[in-house]
Amino acid sequence: MKKKWLHAAWCTSLLAAITMPTLWAANLYNLPHGVTPVSHAIYGLSMMAFWIMCGIAVVVFGAITWSIIFHRRSRHPKPADFHENTVLEIVWTVIPFLILIAMAIPAARVLIRAENVHHSELTVEVTGYQWLWRYTYPRWKINIYSRLADSSLRIAPLHSGRSPYSTPHYLHAVTHPLVLPVGEKVRLLITSKDVIHSWWVPDLGVQMDANPGLVNSIWVKILKPGTYRGQCNQICGWGHAYMPIVVVAKPKAQFLSWVKHWRKRHPQALSPATTPDP
Amino acid sequence: MSESIALSHDAHPAGRGLTRWIKTTNHKDIGTLYLLFSLIMFFIGGAMAMVIRAELFEPGLQFVNPGFYNQLVTMHGLIMVFGAVMPAFVGLANWMIPLMIGAPDMALPRLNNWSFWILPFAFTLLLLTLFLPGGGPEGGWTLYVPYSLELGYSFPFLIFAIHLMGISSVLGGINIIVTILNMRAPGMTLMKMPLFVWAWLITAYLLVAVMPVLAGGVTMQLFDHFFGTHFFSVAGGGSPLLWENVFWFFGHPEVYIMILPAFGIISEIVPTFSRKPLFGRTSMIYALASIAFLSFIVWGHHMFTSGMPVSADLFFMFSTMLIAVPTGVKIFNWIATMWKGALTFEVPMLFAIAFIVLFTIGGFSGVMLALAPADFQYHNSYFVVAHLHYVLVTGAVFAIMAAVYYWLPKWTGHRYSEFWGKVHFWVSVISVNVLYFPMHFLGLAGMPRRVPDYAVQFTDLNMISSIGAFVFGSAQLIFVAIIFATIYGGKKAEARAWEGAHGLEWTVPSPAPYHTFSSPPEVMG
Numbered sequence: 001m002k003k004k005w006l007h008a009a010w011c012t013s014l015l016a017a018i019t020m021p022t023l024w025a026a027n028l029y030n031l032p033h034g035v036t037p038v039s040h041a042i043y044g045l046s047m048m049a050f051w052i053m054c055g056i057a058v059v060v061f062g063a064i065t066w067s068i069i070f071h072r073r074s075r076h077p078k079p080a081d082f083h084e085n086t087v088l089e090i091v092w093t094v095i096p097f098l099i100l101i102a103m104a105i106p107a108a109r110v111l112i113r114a115e116n117v118h119h120s121e122l123t124v125e126v127t128g129y130q131w132l133w134r135y136t137y138p139r140w141k142i143n144i145y146s147r148l149a150d151s152s153l154r155i156a157p158l159h160s161g162r163s164p165y166s167t168p169h170y171l172h173a174v175t176h177p178l179v180l181p182v183g184e185k186v187r188l189l190i191t192s193k194d195v196i197h198s199w200w201v202p203d204l205g206v207q208m209d210a211n212p213g214l215v216n217s218i219w220v221k222i223l224k225p226g227t228y229r230g231q232c233n234q235i236c237g238w239g240h241a242y243m244p245i246v247v248v249a250k251p252k253a254q255f256l257s258w259v260k261h262w263r264k265r266h267p268q269a270l271s272p273a274t275t276p277d278p
Numbered sequence: 279m280s281e282s283i284a285l286s287h288d289a290h291p292a293g294r295g296l297t298r299w300i301k302t303t304n305h306k307d308i309g310t311l312y313l314l315f316s317l318i319m320f321f322i323g324g325a326m327a328m329v330i331r332a333e334l335f336e337p338g339l340q341f342v343n344p345g346f347y348n349q350l351v352t353m354h355g356l357i358m359v360f361g362a363v364m365p366a367f368v369g370l371a372n373w374m375i376p377l378m379i380g381a382p383d384m385a386l387p388r389l390n391n392w393s394f395w396i397l398p399f400a401f402t403l404l405l406l407t408l409f410l411p412g413g414g415p416e417g418g419w420t421l422y423v424p425y426s427l428e429l430g431y432s433f434p435f436l437i438f439a440i441h442l443m444g445i446s447s448v449l450g451g452i453n454i455i456v457t458i459l460n461m462r463a464p465g466m467t468l469m470k471m472p473l474f475v476w477a478w479l480i481t482a483y484l485l486v487a488v489m490p491v492l493a494g495g496v497t498m499q500l501f502d503h504f505f506g507t508h509f510f511s512v513a514g515g516g517s518p519l520l521w522e523n524v525f526w527f528f529g530h531p532e533v534y535i536m537i538l539p540a541f542g543i544i545s546e547i548v549p550t551f552s553r554k555p556l557f558g559r560t561s562m563i564y565a566l567a568s569i570a571f572l573s574f575i576v577w578g579h580h581m582f583t584s585g586m587p588v589s590a591d592l593f594f595m596f597s598t599m600l601i602a603v604p605t606g607v608k609i610f611n612w613i614a615t616m617w618k619g620a621l622t623f624e625v626p627m628l629f630a631i632a633f634i635v636l637f638t639i640g641g642f643s644g645v646m647l648a649l650a651p652a653d654f655q656y657h658n659s660y661f662v663v664a665h666l667h668y669v670l671v672t673g674a675v676f677a678i679m680a681a682v683y684y685w686l687p688k689w690t691g692h693r694y695s696e697f698w699g700k701v702h703f704w705v706s707v708i709s710v711n712v713l714y715f716p717m718h719f720l721g722l723a724g725m726p727r728r729v730p731d732y733a734v735q736f737t738d739l740n741m742i743s744s745i746g747a748f749v750f751g752s753a754q755l756i757f758v759a760i761i762f763a764t765i766y767g768g769k770k771a772e773a774r775a776w777e778g779a780h781g782l783e784w785t786v787p788s789p790a791p792y793h794t795f796s797s798p799p800e801v802m803g
Binding site (some may be wrong): 078205 | 344348418428511518557584585610617634635646724728730731733
């Protein structure tokens with residue numbers, strides 16, 4: 001009897017030891033809900049998949065635990081001799097298949113929506129370099145070179161003697177952010193001038209490779225003004241960790257005045273085709 | 279007369295000392311060589327992982343420069359995949375397949391010797407690049423172009439080393455296929471073969487099918503680098519995406535090459551310690567074959583963010599999700615085998631159960647990653663690092679450890695210490711989760727893989743993960759100590775080292791004599 005209690009206490013504390021930190025971490029560190037329709041849809045999809053997996057885990061790990069506790073030799077000395085059961089085998093083939101279909105349908109919907117770049121209202125070209133991003137607005141002939149901010153650059157080197165905590169947004173701050181209007185469908189044309197990079201901003205639900213010589217397109221429609229941070233996500237050399245992405249979303253009117261302001265300060269802006277590489 | 283001469287001549291190794299190991303054509307010797315080689319590589323690759331985790335302990339650079347960090351990441355991947363996991367499985371195949379099918383040796387013993395002895399040279403070449411000006415390869419084990427073409431002196435070494443590894447694997451694969459198809463004892467039909475042998479038969483076909491694809495791919499890189507071709511540059515009519523397609527057409531079957539033999543091992547161990555036959559032998563074999571087939575049509579799921587057309591994304595998403603069905607069949611079969619058995623928990627069984635649970639967690643994250651739009655967020659993040667280490671470390675490596683504990687009595691004639699084996703298991707299984715589980719959350723929160731430095735919000739979980747890594751790494755020293763203690767001493771093992779074990783390997787004495795099954799055994803049933 002005492003042993004049974006001990007067992008139960010063991011199992012409960014073990015379960016708590018596993019689930020408590022998991023829930024704590026899952027709460028603090030999860031996919032961002034984000035600020036675009038696509039990021040919202042991806043968040044929903046991810047959480048749906050997560051909970052389905054949790055459900056399957058309860059069944060599968062429950063069966064294993066049950067077997068470990070009740071079918072150990074000390075409790076269950078005479079092993080059964082059954083094997084092969086066609087009905088059972090069909091059931092455990094068909095049920096997972098149905099669960100997969102249940103996930104595949106919404107996933108396909110989100111995918112088709114995420115990749116539909118038609119009817120965009122603004123186009124921005126994104127070009128990756130070792131190790132910075134260039135943002136070009138063909139409509140206004142604006143070119144922005146977006147590098148790691150000096151505040152991070154001073155701290156980053158080996159033996160710099162400076163603390164990453166001494167600056168806000170260490171490695172996630174840039175010299176000039178990409179500025180986008182809120183509420184407009186913006187098409188991003190992504191490419192690279194050297195090796196493969198990847199443009200990833202979790203809050204926008206966007207990750208797209210920048211392939212040299214090829215152009216990928218993706219779209220964002222930011223619903224909320226704010227500053228959204230990400231970074232290059234394809235190993236691209238020495239400075240891979242040092243090419244952050246910062247997107248500032250402004251309401252339409254403020255965005256247009258930013259455009260005006262930028263053009264005034266950079267009158268030498270060239271057409272994109274003849275823009276020099278940095 | 280001839281028989282007695284043959285016996286007295288062949289009952290011991292041909293040479294002495296080092297020459298024995300260089301000249302040997304004996305499957306047991308070669309199996310041992312493979313396993314020791316893999317153990318050494320496991321520690322070299324592991325040492326690199328320790329440096330990586332030390333650097334990631336806190337934000338800012340403390341120990342290495344970003345360039346060297348990239349080299350570590352790349353070398354760690356190449357060494358663990360081609361140097362540790364694959365040779366360990368080939369070593370197990372060499373030792374056990376002839377014993378399990380009642381064959382006197384592998385079908386092509388000299389080829390077998392050559393397959394192994396290529397490997398030390400391949401990895402010497404690869405490791406030497408670290409001492410070249412400019413250091414080793416940097417672009418990750420996926421060798422994406424054009425980054426990989428920017429490499430300096432290390433590039434030709436890398437390509438040549440990969441060619442050597444490929445030749446070794448293909449020859450090993452051919453040898454295994456030929457052995458299994460031609461050298462089974464009379465009465466051992468294909469469907470009666472042990473699951474480990476089945477898993478390896480299918481794996482060997484995968485090896486022979488895809489290693490040449492990698493060889494072709496890296497040769498194209500070599501040509502682009504030195505001979506002015508443009509397979510991978512758009513300017514010359516090629517495409518960097520061609521490399522991604524070629525690499526992953528090799529790469530996805532490759533990851534199953536690293537897990538199917540593990541499935542075979544678990545299918546041997548679980549029935550033994552459940553004292554019950556495997557629940558669904560036939561469906562297990564069909565599941566293996568289905569997984570192998572599917573592995574050829576899912577490679578695009580590594581490229582969801584590369585800009586493929588939506589139709590391709592859809593196809594690869596659906597085909598990838600389909601893998602969960604046969605994989606589920608395997609998991610359910612193992613559980614049904616345990617169900618109402620008489621379970622005991624010796625170290626091989628502990629590792630096998632940990633494999634089932636933790637590999638399933640790797641499967642869960644795998645299904646999530648298969649959802650193409652969700653992958654737009656997960657791709658190349660630490661979520662992927664967590665996923666791949668759950669399937670490769672707590673999957674493949676745990677299965678290898680289970681196999682080592684399971685067959686160590688047969689190899690050495692001694693029993694290992696259950697106490698120290700359990701210490702090794704518990705320390706490993708706890709620390710490995712402390713190491714990899716937080717990575718899921720790091721990835722979801724937006725931490726990219728393959729970076730030496732990170733934004734400060736990722737610090738806590740990285741520290742936890744690094745502590746897990748140091749404990750897990752140290753715990754493997756216990757593993758080595760147990761292995762060598764068992765080789766040189768310990769309680770005598772019986773022929774049938776585990777009372778619930780079935781199969782021909784348990785009918786020969788422990789340790790298995792240098793030559794076994796010189797005349798084929800009878801297979802009953």
